[in-house]
Amino acid sequence: MTSHWPRILRRGRMEAAAIVIIAAGVFMLLQPFSMSLYTYSFVTTLSGTALFTVVSKFPE
Amino acid sequence: MTSAICAHSVVEPSGRSKSIAGSLVVVYALLSMLPLFWIFLTAFKSPPDSIAYPPKVIFKPTMDGYCGLFSTISRQTPEYIASLPPPTSICDKVARARNMVVAGPSNFLPRFVNSLVIAFGSTALSVLLGVMAAYAFSRFRVPGKDDLLFFILSTRMMPPIAVAIPVYLMYRWLGLSDTRSGMILLYTAVNVSLSVWLLKGFIDEIPREYEEAALVDGYTRLQAFRKIVLPQAATGIVATAIFCLIFAWNEYAFAVLLTSGQAQTTPPFIPFIIGEGGQDWPAVAAATTLFLVPILGFTVLLRKNLLRGITFGAVRK
């Protein structure tokens, strides 16, 4: 089953990507530098979390 | 080599490095206990002593704090006090020395009883629900098990204030606001996640062979659960119960937003113990002491299982 699954979409990598996106969202929410980064923080965290939930169902 | 037996470090630390480490840790421990010790002392001070400068370490202990906590007092003229019959209790005596009389009991005792009822009620419920769910997760193939377990844990991570808005509306609508049963349900919902995760760890450790032998002997699953698994998990159940008890006992956010009188617990009540001109510090300190003492006992009881409790059963030492 895993052989048909594209390598780039393996669970480990995608989870790592999702974690990076969530962390970026949290940083954007808390940083004091730019208002527009703050404004788009929620969308970033939300998409990271959604991605994490989806890819955690992918095969290893 | 003897060092090979040693659990983790080849060279057993030398005597000197041990005693330096030991003394640093003891200094930290004593410093971190200082605030608690101070509160304990303050509870036995008279109101003027409690706000003396420089802070008094040596003072004449009084019962002002505890009396102020359990009773309400009011100021009277010396003539009126002289006309009263002799004092019947220690609190009468303490109050009259300051030209006050005891007017009646304070609200502290009912709040304390609320705390007890709500903490024990929610603990019993969450351990009951938890042990059942944990057994099922531990022993049976449940479809979507990992997702369900994550769902259960994630409910504990919710910020209480975020949940409080709709719960406030829902409780108002159901007539559950400011009732003990409402608070018990709410705390059960928060605690059940910890209870399931912790108990699953404990039940996972009980060998399946015991139950299988019992099943072979003609026990039903339920009988095996009751007569084999429950007794084996007793220590785990007690540890879990204490964790739930501590959470429910300490909880503040839901209590302050959802209760106002009837079902109010101790933590939101303590800041409102006021005397003449601001907080009555000896009484506040007395309340704090009484509220914290059970926790000290529980900490000692739990020390072997603390690590499990704070990592949802993941780290077992």
Added chain:
Amino acid sequence: MSETTVPLTIAEHAARATPDAVARQVRGLSDRAIAWLFISPTILLLLAINIFPLVWTVRLSFTNFRANRPNAKILGVGIDNYVSVLTDPDVWAAMQSTAHFLFWTILLQTALGFALAWLVDRRFKSHGFWTTVILVPMMLSPAVVGNFWTFLYQPQIGLWNYAVQFLTGIPAASFSMIGSVKLARWAIVVVDTWMWTPYVMLICLAGLRSIPGYIYEAAEVDRASPWRQFWTITVPMALPFIMLAVLFRGIENFKMFDMVNLLTNGGPGSTTEVASITLKREAFEKWRTGYSSAFAIILFVTVFGLANIYVKALNRVKSR
């Protein structure tokens, strides 16, 4: 016991061969029924008290509803509430207060907690007793702790101010930890560090104890200096545990409410107004229910995202 009995030898035989299959054949309720019977009460309770309110919050976050005017007409406002929370400079300021609190508490607690764990791991005499003593603050009620620290922080009469005067010579009456705009942010950091350093210590201690001795033995054979052993073995091997502690403290302090509410209540001004305090003001003082629901969802999604990472970290530590 019930009326029929399975012949023992056959059952024993079967048990040895396929224990699971036997389990499914025993009398009484089927395993599947028991599993659902045992799990569903928990799920139902969580659905009623956690998920239903959450869904309700999502719905409210798209309206202009105000809980103190239940009879006013409720209008859908689309994502306006989200836009106004995310463009509100006051909320942004609250997020920065939260960031200050998070950054310093996590930094101090990790440094102190790891150092303490390392010291306790020297296994000096009666280290068990002193570890238990150190653990006490984290078991206490954050609200009650916040309340009694206001007493310790009183200018002049407070123990904290007196200790500062004793150690540094700054007069105790000359500053107020809670009343001053500059110091209040540090007042909450100090209390949180006092309370939760033991938590980090306990987890780090587990990390240190999980490092197998043979690794140090090998390093000893290679003549690695203790300093090098510390940085190449101790820290990397304990890192998953440190991460676990940092993540959990991060999540908890991100939603910090009780201790700060009683210690400073967000004051003076709004210098210590962390996210949950702002949320409380919007929801239960200004009664902007729709707006605060959107705010609550933003906080919730952030915590949920972090919780995903936390559970991953938990599983990593579990496999050790």
